[in-house]
Amino acid sequence: MFPVTMGFGMQSRTKTCFTLLIPLFVALSQAQAQSPPKLPAPRDMGLDAPSIAGDPFVGPREANLAPPVTMKIPEGVDEGETLLPINLPSAFMLSDARPLIIDAAKAAEIVAAAQLLKANVLWLPNIYAGIDYFRHDGLYPSSQGAPVFNNRAALTMGPGVSAIFATTDAIYEPLAARQLLRARQMGVQAAKNDALMDVAVTYFNVQQARGRMAGAMDTVARAKELLRRVTVLSKDLVAPIESDRARTILAEQEEVLVKAKEDWQVAAADLARLLRLNPAARITPTEPPHMALFLIAPSQEVDSLIPLGLTNRPELAASQAIVQATLTRLKQERMRPLIPSLVLQGNSGANGNSSPLIGGSAAAGNIGDIQWGSRFDVNAVALWELKNFGAGNRALIREREGQRLQANVELFMTQDRVAAEVAQAHAQLRSGKERVRIADGGLREALINYEGNLKGMSETTRFGDLLVLINRPQEVVASLQQLDTAYQAYFKSVQDYNRAQFRLFRAMGYPAEALACKKLLDAPVEVDTSRPYDLPPVTALPWANNMIQPAPALRSR
Numbered sequence: 001m002f003p004v005t006m007g008f009g010m011q012s013r014t015k016t017c018f019t020l021l022i023p024l025f026v027a028l029s030q031a032q033a034q035s036p037p038k039l040p041a042p043r044d045m046g047l048d049a050p051s052i053a054g055d056p057f058v059g060p061r062e063a064n065l066a067p068p069v070t071m072k073i074p075e076g077v078d079e080g081e082t083l084l085p086i087n088l089p090s091a092f093m094l095s096d097a098r099p100l101i102i103d104a105a106k107a108a109e110i111v112a113a114a115q116l117l118k119a120n121v122l123w124l125p126n127i128y129a130g131i132d133y134f135r136h137d138g139l140y141p142s143s144q145g146a147p148v149f150n151n152r153a154a155l156t157m158g159p160g161v162s163a164i165f166a167t168t169d170a171i172y173e174p175l176a177a178r179q180l181l182r183a184r185q186m187g188v189q190a191a192k193n194d195a196l197m198d199v200a201v202t203y204f205n206v207q208q209a210r211g212r213m214a215g216a217m218d219t220v221a222r223a224k225e226l227l228r229r230v231t232v233l234s235k236d237l238v239a240p241i242e243s244d245r246a247r248t249i250l251a252e253q254e255e256v257l258v259k260a261k262e263d264w265q266v267a268a269a270d271l272a273r274l275l276r277l278n279p280a281a282r283i284t285p286t287e288p289p290h291m292a293l294f295l296i297a298p299s300q301e302v303d304s305l306i307p308l309g310l311t312n313r314p315e316l317a318a319s320q321a322i323v324q325a326t327l328t329r330l331k332q333e334r335m336r337p338l339i340p341s342l343v344l345q346g347n348s349g350a351n352g353n354s355s356p357l358i359g360g361s362a363a364a365g366n367i368g369d370i371q372w373g374s375r376f377d378v379n380a381v382a383l384w385e386l387k388n389f390g391a392g393n394r395a396l397i398r399e400r401e402g403q404r405l406q407a408n409v410e411l412f413m414t415q416d417r418v419a420a421e422v423a424q425a426h427a428q429l430r431s432g433k434e435r436v437r438i439a440d441g442g443l444r445e446a447l448i449n450y451e452g453n454l455k456g457m458s459e460t461t462r463f464g465d466l467l468v469l470i471n472r473p474q475e476v477v478a479s480l481q482q483l484d485t486a487y488q489a490y491f492k493s494v495q496d497y498n499r500a501q502f503r504l505f506r507a508m509g510y511p512a513e514a515l516a517c518k519k520l521l522d523a524p525v526e527v528d529t530s531r532p533y534d535l536p537p538v539t540a541l542p543w544a545n546n547m548i549q550p551a552p553a554l555r556s557r
Helices: 011-021 026-031 088-095 100-120 167-233 241-275 302-312 314-335 387-457 473-507 512-517
Strands: 083-086 126-141 147-166 282-285 341-346 359-366 369-376 378-383 460-463 466-469
Touching (some): 088 241, 088 512, 100 167, 167 282, 167 314, 167 387, 167 473, 167 512, 241 282, 241 473, 314 387, 387 473
Parallel strands (some): 083 282
Antiparallel strands (some): 126 147, 147 341, 147 359, 341 378, 359 369, 460 466
């Protein structure tokens, strides 16, 4: 069992958490010619009428979203099926800890941290320790050209160094790697935001299926009652075919009920996948399926929301960091011909040849006359290099320039995508709010229409010498079909409104952690997070956390 707890109600904690909603990314803010607008906290955005009653963040609408009739939401589970109770606060907390999309982003961050560490140590040479032995027997050419017959040997034991690196890489690679690490850090935040939105959308899919099933249960019960009444009336007041019509509508509603149960199972399995819960269990939210949430007011103008999204989205900060990395590497290639490469190595081979060993104990001489002593040799070289007479350097510069252009295009595409997502989610939110109002009234009218037609079917009037029903059964059947359609539209519109709230919340760049500061409808419940066929968790490298945040003096690079 995985206990999920959360504290609420502390003003100091709320104030601290809301500071997360100020523009998060300093690099993006400094790039603005003017200071960016302050990101308002969602709690401060008032929802214009009709508003959600009760808590300003989340809760069922008492006035406009309450169901027209009191319905007991059926469990809709088979006997012996495992239930997994969960509520929205628990799902939010698990969305920050369990989704694999966050683990994948953190793994990419660890890789980037390791690459930064590797770039920071390019200045350091390789260290060796070993033994160099040489022996010669027989003919050997002398410096005068005459052959010499001798037998000799040499031995060197000691440490050595070898460093052959481009100074340009040692200067610029850490700068580029630091920007790439920044991009991966922003990628982790983006993954958390995406995971929160995915969990919320899937959670509301489950709620929509449960609401659809509740409506189907109600229409099935009404269809059975209708069939009973029509069967009684078919003895003398209605034609037998009306009984067949009632049986048909009952079969249709039972099929709708079965499909709603299937949709619940499918959506619950999808939510279990995202939260990595038991896939065999039926996830059962504890909130009613008509619950509506409040995060951002639909009355907010889209022109004021788009700049907030462009300021705060971590995807944009990541793209800007990648652009800075490409600029660094472009400068690196331009400076490469001007900055020498360095070569540092030993020169104490046993026979005078180049060797990584710089010295130590040495022995040399003719066989049988070996003399011991010490030796130290080092060779340092500074080299300027033009690759392929300079044509290779020019090609590398053009390649880096192309990569810079690609990164700029990606940045512009991300900006356009963020603006479009804000505009789309805002339109969905406004439409969802209006649809909820219309669907609420439509469901009430459908219930009134059905009850009126059902009552009329039980009343008779005389038409000449004939006793006829005021309303025929087929009119009641038509009103029942309209009621089923109204139920479907009602629960879909409520959950579309909820999904639009979270899409806009994510599109504007609000951090997922901000929801931990909200006063939710219920306290988090204890959730069983065990999985029957789970792999052991991946353990991060112990040194990775020390590399995630760059040094303060280097953050502005």
